[in-house]
Amino acid sequence: MKVAVIGGGSWGLALSSVLSNNKHQVLVYDVNPKIVEKINKLHISYQLDEDIPKDIVATNNLSEAINFSDTILFVVPTKVLRVALKDVIQILQAPKLFINAAKGIEPETFLRVSEIFEEMVPKKYLKGFVALSGPSHAEEVIRNMTTAVTCASEDEKNALFAQKLFHNNDYFRVYSSTDLKGAELGGALKNIFALASGLIAGKGLGDNARAALITRGLVEMQKFYENYGADTLSLFGLTGIGDLVVTCTSPHSRNYQAGFKIGHGKDLKETLNSMTMVVEGIRTCEAAYKYAIYHDLDLPIIKAIYYVLFNDMDPEIALKSLFERSKKKEI
């Protein structure tokens, strides 16, 4: 198979490596000429400084990438998704299956990535949409380390197609799902708790606090799924608890790293300036906070993180506010 990849950052190239190892032909498009040059001349990931298979080719020419295949893997940060998609739409001449591996929610609209595709891509060119999600740090996938993810689509045949494309028997196991809402929500919401987990580590609050955060974070995700109409069973899967655990416990997580810096006293602006890669949890936190207010959902952790990120609340005061809430039954 041929696959065009839009976005040659850390995750785009880690997934390109999986596809290349699975004997597919990969053409990567990135707006940054430096990235294209590093792929074509040095065969490395610019962001991760890791080798990638030599048969992965990159281009600065978007038309070349779009016309390369009917299967397009999108891996650009959600912040630039609409800009990237606008350029792609102008070139489309045939229906494409879009697989998206970015994880986030649009703060202004609370639209999931699949909904942005539906809104922007003319129906005749949208053959289908699949979300690829689960506990998967690019740093490990690019080194062919054991990983399991889920390909979710409302149309099962598209989920199965993507599963077959990415799955291999060596290190990359892929499950299929038809709960697209759950997969997209899980991949986005877990980044908020990763920020909180980093904050906890930055403040030196210990492992008990982190375990409490993960557990109560899962409860907040459940309330969210129920209100949103996603399948709460997905919370027990790779796109739910799987991704939540890896992102709250691994120093590879940018969201964890950002939270860690804020926990150490840096403000949000300073933190973002010091990060070279995307921190999706910040935009997702804004989106989730607004959604919770609008739908009157009791999501105290998400609200506390929002106050720390956007209202300059001291993390210790935010934590205290969580403890000062009235006592409750656990379940």
Ligand SMILES: NC(=O)c1ccc[n+]([C@@H]2O[C@H](COP(=O)([O-])OP(=O)(O)OC[C@H]3O[C@@H](n4cnc5c(N)ncnc54)[C@H](O)[C@@H]3O)[C@@H](O)[C@H]2O)c1
């Ligand atoms: N890195 C990971 O381990 C990982 C794992 C799972 C999911 N994700 C998700 O994948 C998404 C991308 O993350 P990343 O780590 O690859 O980010 P990154 O910052 O490493 O790379 C993003 C890439 O997108 C490119 N880009 C920006 N605008 C573009 C455009 N208009 N057209 C084409 N390319 C464009 C940039 O030049 C950059 O190379 C995020 O939503 C992230 O949450 C990342």
